[in-house]
Amino acid sequence: MNEWLIAATVLGFALIPCLVLALVSPAPHGLLGLEIAGVLVSTILMLLSEGFHRQPFIDLAVVLAPMALVGSLAFARLMERQL
Secondary structure (H helix, E strand, O other): OOOHHHHHHHHHHHHHHHHHHHHOOOHHHHHHHHHHHHHHHHHHHHHHHHHHHHHHHHHHHHHHHHHHHHHHHHHHHOOOOOO
């Protein structure tokens, strides 16, 4: 294991509270957990790309970052009355 994979593992454990927050809490707090989880997953994919020396992970992270933003905006739009 190199330092890139260790950092990805640490961020993977940091993803757990975000997912719990998104699943258990009310809509505004869940949206916050969803946003932070999107940023963390994009960062994890970039770290895995460096750790494994694989280019497709970077491509996936570049696609995931704007899609996470679009998904959370769609969530906010659909849950507009509750937010």
